[in-house]
Amino acid sequence: MKTTVRLFKALGDPTRLRIVKLLESGELCVCQLTSALQMGQSRISRHLSILKEAGLIEDRRQGKWVHYRLNPEKETRKVLPLLKPLDSDIIIKKDRMYIVSVSSCSTEP
Amino acid sequence: MKTTVRLFKALGDPTRLRIVKLLESGELCVCQLTSALQMGQSRISRHLSILKEAGLIEDRRQGKWVHYRLNPEKETRKVLPLLKPLDSDIIIKKDRMYIVSVSSCSTEP
DNA sequence: ATAATACATCAAGATATCTTGATGTGACAT
């Protein structure tokens, strides 16, 4: 029960939905997310930790950067179809365009 | 976006998950839910209105009673598979057993 | 009309969640 509640609570926030939708297109580091979503770094980090706690995403450290991606597990992937309606959302569209055009922090990745 | 957030927020609460899982087995009125979940009536009513607002359930008045059931719409039904893990939850099991054994308010339904 | 039942809604306090700014940690360069 606790696990299920945690999952849905994690998804019940616009910022976290934006993050998940961005990660659908592939791995991203925290600095990319902060610049795409135009939010403070601590705010992004907190939401990432909630998503991670819910089992929706996982992280991978590469040097100074920490990359986040969607959890590839079957159970987690079942959630994504429910997020399909967001594809037509204006904010989601803009977020994606931002990631495609711009990228990265200072130098890499 | 608002719609999606509302949906997941509605599902991110143990009481509401218990209600949804009970309604999976069929229509129930408010008094049946209050006695099954052992909660005050206003509490149940509030959670029902949140689930209804999220489009997960619908209501039907029959005399003094108001019956609630899962929304039969395709989009709504897509959520139910994600609730499958709850079948093994102790609380969910007990809730179901209660509904099967006991029933109803005073006289009908 | 009066009373009773089933339910909805409101108000207020308790609890949890979100946001911001500051501080802490780990990796890398000099």
Place this chain on the structure above:
DNA sequence: ATGTCACATCAAGATATCTTGATGTATTAT
């Protein structure tokens, strides 16, 4: 070792959510 960059975590205030008890509404019975 010192500094810097990317990120995590903490503390505090703002906001939202949940619970309880009281009140309001609709329907039925008498």
